[in-house]
Amino acid sequence: MVKTESKNAIVVKNLHKSYKQLAVLKGISFSVERGSILALLGPNGAGKTTTIKILSTLLQADKGSATIEGYDVVKDSNEVRARIGLTGQYAAVDEYLTGQENLVMIGRLYHLDKKEVNRRATELIKQFDLVKASTRPVKTYSGGMKRRLDLAMSLIAAPPIIFLDEPTTGLDPRSRLVMWEIIKKLAAQGTTILLTTQYMDEADHLADNIIVIDGGKVIAEGDANSLKAKVGADHLDLTISKKSNFDDARRALKSEKIKVDAEQRIISIATKGGVKKLKQLLGKLEDAKIQVESVSLRRPTLDDVFLTLTGHGTTKTTDENDKEAK
Numbered sequence: 001m002v003k004t005e006s007k008n009a010i011v012v013k014n015l016h017k018s019y020k021q022l023a024v025l026k027g028i029s030f031s032v033e034r035g036s037i038l039a040l041l042g043p044n045g046a047g048k049t050t051t052i053k054i055l056s057t058l059l060q061a062d063k064g065s066a067t068i069e070g071y072d073v074v075k076d077s078n079e080v081r082a083r084i085g086l087t088g089q090y091a092a093v094d095e096y097l098t099g100q101e102n103l104v105m106i107g108r109l110y111h112l113d114k115k116e117v118n119r120r121a122t123e124l125i126k127q128f129d130l131v132k133a134s135t136r137p138v139k140t141y142s143g144g145m146k147r148r149l150d151l152a153m154s155l156i157a158a159p160p161i162i163f164l165d166e167p168t169t170g171l172d173p174r175s176r177l178v179m180w181e182i183i184k185k186l187a188a189q190g191t192t193i194l195l196t197t198q199y200m201d202e203a204d205h206l207a208d209n210i211i212v213i214d215g216g217k218v219i220a221e222g223d224a225n226s227l228k229a230k231v232g233a234d235h236l237d238l239t240i241s242k243k244s245n246f247d248d249a250r251r252a253l254k255s256e257k258i259k260v261d262a263e264q265r266i267i268s269i270a271t272k273g274g275v276k277k278l279k280q281l282l283g284k285l286e287d288a289k290i291q292v293e294s295v296s297l298r299r300p301t302l303d304d305v306f307l308t309l310t311g312h313g314t315t316k317t318t319d320e321n322d323k324e325a326k
């Protein structure tokens with residue numbers, strides 16, 4: 001039952017939250033359309049988990065409001081809890097129980113009857129590719145399996161809305177892809193999904209809409225394409241042949257707005273200049289007697305977007321302009 005006719009399953013208005021002196025959320029607002037995937041994208045410490053905790057009634061905001069299917073997360077917390085599933089950043093499974101037992105335990109907590117719990121548990125085990133493992137204690141599971149079980153547990157009561165807090169952080173690439181497929185299937189079945197992530201590619205791949213948060217504020221929102229369009233320019237990646245030449249190359253291109261990855265020997269330049277600009281840049285490197293191993297021109301990624309918007313990256317890549325600004 002939904003209380004509201006609105007197309008939005010989740011509406012968040014002007015949330016503020018401080019932990020003692022530390023202001024973590026400084027007025028966050030967004031909404032999530034029913035049946036869509038929204039990614040809350042931001043670096044470590046941006047306030048993602050705090051937001052999820054407020055929406056899932058585990059924490060109260062200092063100011064602002066949030067509703068789930070029209071129900072207020074504070075005043076109607078029971079109604080809210082009946083409609084949501086939550087998978088935390090760290091899997092909350094009991095290591096000593098088997099996968100099947102974990103699911104049944106959670107089902108009983110939701111007061112589902114025994115027959116229904118068993119039916120649902122078996123269905124989820126199949127759906128999440130845990131059939132063989134279901135009778136083994138969870139402590140024998142891989143990280144990816146634990147995460148899948150945790151998600152299955154949050155789905156036992158078939159909630160229309162689920163919160164996924166960094167669902168793939170710490171997973172190996174294969175488990176990550178499996179998780180992505182599961183998330184996409186859930187959305188295709190009509191579940192509204194709010195997920196948090198620090199990975200641009202995850203938001204790019206999964207989300208219908210992206211809310212970029214940094215320092216407790218929403219700094220951009222839109223779908224992946226519209227965010228990329230904000231950056232405007234294409235990116236030119238120059239790979240320098242020799243590591244020993246890298247600092248010289250950086251100096252030769254000092255007048256450009258560059259981003260460097262010393263490890264991979266790549267210098268990236270945002271440019272609208274196309275081939276003409278490319279010629280000019282290669283000329284500068286040639287004058288400095290620096291060999292270029294490869295050149296590629298690519299559309300901006302969400303990483304570039306983040307860098308452009310915040311002036312700092314989310315990955316280890318160092319930003320030349322950032323350094324100079326200090």
Ligand SMILES: Nc1ncnc2c1ncn2[C@@H]1O[C@H](COP(=O)(O)OP(=O)(O)O)[C@@H](O)[C@H]1O
Pocket residue numbers: 019022024042043044045046047048049050051
């Ligand atoms: N219970 C707490 N007490 C004090 N500070 C906290 C608490 N929980 C989180 N913080 C701080 O609030 C900020 C935001 O945390 P969090 O919401 O967990 O960010 P994210 O999930 O985006 O990494 C961080 O600086 C974190 O250290």
Ligand SMILES: [Mg+2]
Pocket residue numbers: 048049050089165166
């Ligand atoms: Mg977090």
